Amino acid sequence: MPGKPFDVSLGIRHLVCGSCNGCEHEVNALGAPQYDSTQYGYDIVASPRHADVLTVTGPMTEAMRDPALATRDAMAEPRIVVAVGDCAIGTGAWCNAGSAGAGAGGELDAEVHVPGCPPTPDAIIRGLHEAARLLDLRAGRKR
Amino acid sequence: MPLRAMQRDGRLLGAFADAERRHYLGLVDGAIRDVQLSRDGQSMAAEFPMLAIDEREMVEQYGISLDGLPKDLVVEGRGLTTFVVGPVHAGIIEPGRFTFHSGGESIVHLEAQFGFSHRGVESFLEGRDAVASAWHVARICGGCSVARSWSYARVLESFHALAIDEASEFARMICAELERAYNHIFDLGVAAAGAGYGFGLTRALELKERFARINARAFGHRYLFDAVLPGGIRAESLNDRRALRSDLRALRDDVEKFAEQLFGHHELMSRFSRAGVLPYETAVAFGAVGPALRASGGTFDVRCDASYGRYAQISPIRATAHDGDVASRVRVKYDELRESMRLIDVAFDELGDRPIPLPQHVRAIAGDGSAMTEGPRGAEILSLRTDQQGRVQRLHVISASYRNWPLVTRAMEGNIVPDFPLVNKSFNLCYACGDR
Ligand code: SF4
Numbered sequence: 001m002p003g004k005p006f007d008v009s010l011g012i013r014h015l016v017c018g019s020c021n022g023c024e025h026e027v028n029a030l031g032a033p034q035y036d037s038t039q040y041g042y043d044i045v046a047s048p049r050h051a052d053v054l055t056v057t058g059p060m061t062e063a064m065r066d067p068a069l070a071t072r073d074a075m076a077e078p079r080i081v082v083a084v085g086d087c088a089i090g091t092g093a094w095c096n097a098g099s100a101g102a103g104a105g106g107e108l109d110a111e112v113h114v115p116g117c118p119p120t121p122d123a124i125i126r127g128l129h130e131a132a133r134l135l136d137l138r139a140g141r142k143r
Numbered sequence: 144m145p146l147r148a149m150q151r152d153g154r155l156l157g158a159f160a161d162a163e164r165r166h167y168l169g170l171v172d173g174a175i176r177d178v179q180l181s182r183d184g185q186s187m188a189a190e191f192p193m194l195a196i197d198e199r200e201m202v203e204q205y206g207i208s209l210d211g212l213p214k215d216l217v218v219e220g221r222g223l224t225t226f227v228v229g230p231v232h233a234g235i236i237e238p239g240r241f242t243f244h245s246g247g248e249s250i251v252h253l254e255a256q257f258g259f260s261h262r263g264v265e266s267f268l269e270g271r272d273a274v275a276s277a278w279h280v281a282r283i284c285g286g287c288s289v290a291r292s293w294s295y296a297r298v299l300e301s302f303h304a305l306a307i308d309e310a311s312e313f314a315r316m317i318c319a320e321l322e323r324a325y326n327h328i329f330d331l332g333v334a335a336a337g338a339g340y341g342f343g344l345t346r347a348l349e350l351k352e353r354f355a356r357i358n359a360r361a362f363g364h365r366y367l368f369d370a371v372l373p374g375g376i377r378a379e380s381l382n383d384r385r386a387l388r389s390d391l392r393a394l395r396d397d398v399e400k401f402a403e404q405l406f407g408h409h410e411l412m413s414r415f416s417r418a419g420v421l422p423y424e425t426a427v428a429f430g431a432v433g434p435a436l437r438a439s440g441g442t443f444d445v446r447c448d449a450s451y452g453r454y455a456q457i458s459p460i461r462a463t464a465h466d467g468d469v470a471s472r473v474r475v476k477y478d479e480l481r482e483s484m485r486l487i488d489v490a491f492d493e494l495g496d497r498p499i500p501l502p503q504h505v506r507a508i509a510g511d512g513s514a515m516t517e518g519p520r521g522a523e524i525l526s527l528r529t530d531q532q533g534r535v536q537r538l539h540v541i542s543a544s545y546r547n548w549p550l551v552t553r554a555m556e557g558n559i560v561p562d563f564p565l566v567n568k569s570f571n572l573c574y575a576c577g578d579r
Pocket of ligand 1: 018019020021022023057058084085086087088092093094116117118119282285
């Protein structure tokens with residue numbers, strides 16, 4: 001976990017790949033004053049071009065596969081994908097349904113997996129801390 | 144019964160197909176009727192435009208051929224600009240694609256394309272035990288999980304003519320009204336955000352979070368998944384009622400303070416008024432349900448007009464408005480939110496100290512039926528047919544969002560492009576339960 005507040009900044013783009021919306025409740029809750037992820041320097045940004053982290057939810061649907069890959073590939077390196085929720089990590093309700101994949105996280109090479117149906121906002125923030133740590137390693141930064 | 148008579152004496156709800164035929168659902172005298180037509184044949188959408196999306200789905204998913212199915216509008220003209228947004232958006236929202244045709248700043252026509260969240264949930268459940276599928280049904284959409292689970296439970300219970308005890312029914316009512324409340328408070332916030340009033344969203348998120356925590360304490364899940372079950376309700380944690388009620392009262396007071404700030408904000412209200420007007424006639428022609436209908440002068444509310452649970456005993460006061468604009472929809476949602484808080488209070492009074500029994504055992508058996516529950520966005524309809532072993536043969540969901548989406552596009556006509564987020568968020572419909 002990062003030490004002092006504001007010693008890290010993450011731009012986060014969120015992508016829904018067939019989620020039921022439950023996970024979006026909790027990603028939205030990061031903006032509630034009770035959690036306020038901006039206190040860690042984590043902010044939701046409008047474009048993948050601005051993002052360091054891609055959070056993804058859902059099992060992946062056929063219709064979202066190409067837009068999702070294009071979104072991830074639009075991000076600059078180093079970047080990291082965080083799978084949020086059981087569907088995204090491959091154990092959720094709709095994994096392998098007729099028009100669904102086995103988890104958006106697996107398909108987009110997620111390196112951080114946050115379980116839960118949906119995961120609590122605290123769990124998502126822990127996932128983001130982990131993403132920040134991995135990005136630092138990748139950039140050769142120490143903290 | 145022909146559809147025309149169904150529409151005259153009641154209301155059309157929607158349609159779907161299975162391997163053998165087409166089913167058209169309508170509500171007549173408080174009961175859902177299923178009018179069946181041959182697989183291929185005449186489209187009903189030419190006469191009942193609300194059915195165009197249902198019939199297109201039949202064609203796409205069941206390969207049915209229908210004569211006279213209205214075609215997509217082709218929009219062309221000098222000076223028109225066409226641009227496409229989505230399925231990836233800038234916010235934390237679900238995927239949809241919107242094609243705007245605008246003349247200058249004004250929207251001439253808006254098309255919405257869906258299906259990006261299509262997982263194939265209905266066919267996935269075919270062949271599975273119908274009772275065990277309740278867990279999946281709760282996860283078709285996270286914004287109306289309770290309403291859908293309640294519809295599903297009622298269909299399965301009807302197969303056994305199973306009666307639910309009074310205490311469980313009051314607990315279900317508390318649960319469903321909590322779902323409405325947390326949705327509506329969030330909707331007030333996103334509507335404010337749609338007009339650029341960030342404080343409104345932050346404050347609404349704070350209040351929504353307090354609802355989520357109360358939900359978890361009362362029913363074991365922050366968004367009330369798996370609370371309403373076939374045979375009863377999982378409310379073992381609805382024990383500390385005194386503390387829950389006092390927290391709910393404090394929350395209600397803070398919701399009211401927030402509403403005073405919102406509705407007292409002159410500039411905000413002037414942005415809300417006359418934006419995204421949905422005329423009554425359009426709302427009715429396209430089968431609008433829920434707050435979207437009631438803000439345009441309609442009155443239909445499943446809790447009052449096709450009552451279930453204990454709603455006949457504690458009947459909700461309908462919230463209505465007549466302008467059909469963003470201001471009306473926001474107002475109706477706030478009035479409903481307040482009414483939900485009152486219903487929760489009355490239900491707690493009725494419940495008293497009675498314990499809530501564990502759910503009765505329900506076995507999956509053969510049956511065929513539909514049920515409808517008033518969710519936060521309107522009527523949440525579910526049809527189920529099972530085989531002799533109690534396995535799902537056909538499950539179909541007609542969600543309130545599915546019914547209402549075509550109205551969002553119509554409400555946008557003549558509005559300026561930058562007002563799309565505002566108008567859209569004043570409906571705040573889901574995609575997951577429409578795409579399925
Ligand atoms: S993990 Fe649960 S809450 Fe999240 S999308 Fe899947 S079913 Fe919905």
